[in-house]
Amino acid sequence: MDKYNLDAEDLEHENSSLHTPLREDAFKMTNDLKIELIEKHFREIMHILGLDLTDDSLQGTPHRVAKMYVNEIFRGLDPENKPHAKLFQNRFAYNQMLVERDITLYSYCEHHFVPIIGKAHVAYIPDKHVVGLSKLNRIVQYYAKRPQVQERLTMQIADELKSTLFTDNVAVYIEADHLCVMSRGVNDVSSSTITTEYSGLFQQDQYRNEFLTYIRK
Secondary structure (H helix, E strand, C coil): CCHHHCCHHHHHHHCHHHCCCCCCCCCCCCHHHHHHHHHHHHHHHHHHCCCCCCCCCCCCHHHHHHHHHHHHHCHHHCHHHCCCCCEEECCCCCCCCEEEEEEEEEEEECCCCCEEEEEEEEEECCCCEEECHHHHHHHHHHHHCCEECHHHHHHHHHHHHHHHHCCCCEEEEEEEEEHHHHCCCCCCCCCCEEEEEECHHHHCHHHHHHHHHHHHC
């Protein structure tokens, strides 16, 4: 079976290890209802912490946080927000590496719900199709805008690029700072985390080293 023409059920089974853990009823609520409920519960968290919610600086915070969660920092949980990448025929028969580097990445650690901040570098070697450059950024941002672990994020981006571009010749390199390490726990502000995913030709030293040379310039 062609892996790029799997139906949704087959694809879910094949890539289940890549999926962000979601309940089956994750999308039954409207966004408005989610915001209403998150606001209610976040207000209670602030109350438990002892904050005075009648203070004019704090009274709007529960609603602001709820909107931020649903409409911004976790918008990648909703498949309706998935970018639709328009493909173009590779009319120039371009068969060299295309690299998009230094894509700004903001995500949230799913263990502590604090930021992951870094850069993603992606590359592919075209076959019959190419894609607009901004779509590479949008794919990175879509998977980043959800509670994440960096390993899964790296693999999700690579998997999406392969299925979108109809090629296995894809590379993803992410270097990020985790505030769950920097601002709590060991409070280590000098370390960063690197994860990579190399597929197809990028598993060969020649292509992988060329990619690394480009992103390190």
